[in-house]
Amino acid sequence: MTVIAAYNIKGGVGKTSTAVNLAHLASQKGYKTLLWDLDPQGASSYYFRIKPKIKGGGKQLIAGERELDDLIKGTDFDNLDMLPADFSFRNLDLVLDARKKPTQRLQKLLKPLKKEYDYIFLDCPPNISLLSEAVFEAADVLLSPIIPTTLSLRTLQQLKRFIKDNKLQNLKLLPFFSMADRRKKMHRDIMADLTEEHPELLETVIPYASDIERMGLERKPLGGFVTRSRSIEAYRGLWTEIESALF
C-alpha cells in the first residue's frame, strides 16, 4: 500500500482535482484504490456525488471508535472507494490535539487498510497544522501542486524547510506545476526559473483547462466524461512520472 497525499499550504491550487483524477487513473489500471477526503469542504466527495457525512463525525473517527472500513463508500467506478469528508473535519486539529501522539494517529488508522488497497490518496485541506503533520507521518508521497506564481515559490520553500526541520526522511516530496497557463508570460518565466532551482519538480505540467473546471458540473473525474484531451493526457503523464518515482 502506498499513501499519496495531495497537499499544499495554499488553497485553490488544484489539490482536489489532482487527488480525484489520479485516484481514478490508478483504479482504472486495476489498482485497488481509496480516496480519503480530509477537507471539510468536501470537494472530492462532491465530485463523486457522495454525501460529505460520516457516522460519528471526525471525533469518533480519530478516537478509533469507528473502523474506517465501515465508513468507506464505493464510488461509481471499479476498484475505487472513498472515505467521504465531514463538516466536523474543520475541528480535526482540536480532536488530534487531545490524543496521545497526535501526529501518528492517521498512520495508525490507515494500517488495517494496508492489505485491501494498493493506493490510498489523501485530499488534504490547505494550511500547516497538526493534521498536516499527521498526514506527513502517514504518507509515502507528498504530491504538491504549485501554481506558477511568486507566492508559490515561497510555499514550496516553506514546505521543504518543514520536511527538513521535522526530519521526515521517508516522505518523498513530488512538487509539480498545476493550473499553468502557457499563454501568460509570467507563468512561463516562473516555471523556467523554478525548474532550475528545484530539480525535484516533476516534468509534467497540469494546464489550466476548461474540462478540469467542468468536473464540477459533471461531478465526475476527468476520465468519467472525456477520453482524450490535453488535461487528461497531462494527468496520465503525471501518474506515469509518479509511478516511476515510486519504483
Added chain:
Amino acid sequence: MSETKLHFQLPENLNTEKLIAVLGEHLSLQAASRESSLKKFYDSFDWRLFCAGVLCEFVQSKSACELRLLNLQNGQILASENLHEVPLFADQFRDEAVRSKLASLLEMRALMPLASLKCQALHINVLDKEQKTTVRLLVKNYETLPAQVHIQAIRGYGKAAKRLSRLLEKELALKVVKKSLLECALEREGRQSNDYSSKLNIRLEPTTRADIACKYIYITMLRIIRANEAGTIGDVDSEFLHDLRVAIRRTRSGLSQLKNILPLQVTARYKAFFAWLGQITGAARDLDVYLLNFRDYKASLPVDMQNSLNPLYDFIQRKQIKAYQDLKAKLESSDYLSGLQAWQEYLNQSVAVNPPESEALQAIKQVADKRIFKVYHRVLKQAGAITESSPAEALHVVRKNCKKLRYLMEFFQSLYPEKEISGLIKALKHFQNILGNYQDYEVQEQTLKKFAVEMAEEQISVETFISMGVLVQNLQLKREQMRQNFAGSFAQFKQPANEAVFNALFASTG
C-alpha cells in the same frame, strides 16, 4: 437481522421491460450497458473441479473472451485467463495461477465442455438524489431458461441493496434463485452435476438374493464401461481407458469369484468375452502408462542425460497412436457391440423364481462374508509363504489375490460398518501398492528392453540407448527396494488389529 437476498428469478409473466417499468415507479434507474455473451461450463469427465468446489466457465462476449475459475459456493474468482480457445489439458494454459490450480485438480484429465448458455445481460444503476449509483441491478436473459435478476451491492450502501431486495421479493413477488446456473444448464442437457465417478458406490441390502445383487453389481460395472466408451475411442485422455479397464477387470473378477449364483453357461460365456476385452484394451493402456510416467523417467536420470530420452517418448507415442487406432476398430466391431448388448439384455432380464444354482437364492451378505473371508485367508497363506528366495511369480500370485479381495470388499462395502471396512480397504491398498509397484517395475524393465530392440532398427542415437539403460537400472533398483519392503508391508497388513476386524466383519459364516 436477515441477510439481504441478492439473486432472483423472473416469473414467466414478467419480462425485463415490465420489471424495469415497475421498478421505475419506486426508484431512479439508469441503463448502464447491454451485452450478449456465451457462457460454457467445463470440467473433467469425473467432475474433479466440481468435487473440489471449483467452477470453470468460459465467457465469450464482444468485450472479452475469458476463462474463469470460481469458488462454487460464493462465486469469488480464483483465477482467470484471456483466451480464444479452451485448451484440453492444464499444462497448456499460459496464466500461472490458472495452470497450477487446474494441474493440481485435473492431473492427467482433460477439460471438457459440459453445457453452454447464451445470455443477454442488462446492467442497470439505481441512483440516489445526487445521481450517485447506490446499487446495481443485473438482468440476465437466457435462452430457454427463466431470466435472473442479480443485485450487486455497493460498499457503504447496504440499505439501498436491502430496499431493492425487499422490493423484488415483496412487491414483485420474485422467487429467490435456488439452483445454480450450472445446475440449470445441465438440466437442460438432461444431465446433473457429479453424474459420473470412477469410485464404486453400490448400495446393497444384506438380505437381497445373491443373483439379484450380482446382476446389480454387473449393471453398475456395465454403466461405467458404457460411460467411458466414447472417451476411449476418441482418446480424449488416458483415464477413460483406465476406468473402462478397471470395470472390465472388476466384472471378470466377479464372474470368477461369485460362483454358483448365475447360470454356468452365462458365466462361462461372459468370462471369455471380458477376458477378450481385457486383452484388446491392454496394449493401449500400457503405452498410456509409459507416457504418463515419462516425466518421472526423465527426472530419475542425471540432468545431462534427460533430453536424450526424448526419442523414446516419440517412439512410445507413435505406438500409442497405433494402439488406439486398433482399439477403436475393436470397440466399434460387431463382436464388441453385440457381445456387450447381449450382456446388457441378460442383466436386464428378471431372475428365475427358482434358479437351480446352489447359491442364487442365498442372502448376499452371507455370500459376501464367505467369499471375502476365504480370499483373505488365501492372501495370508500365500503372502506368509513368501521368503527372500521366492520367485517373482509367487509375488505376482499374491498381488492377483489381493486385487480379488479388494474388488470383493468394494462390491460389498455397503453391507458392512463404513468405518471398519474403509479402514481394511485402506490397509489392503497400502499392501497392494508395494506388490503393484514391484510387478510394474518388472514389466517396465522388460518392455523397455523390448522397445530398445525395436528402436535399434530406427536411426536413433547411442545416447538414447545409454539413457534407456540407466532407466532400466533405476527401475531394477526400485523393484529391489519394493521386494525389501514386502515383509514390512505384509506385517503391517496382517497385524492383529486388522485381523480382529476381518474376523469381526466376515467370520460369521466363513
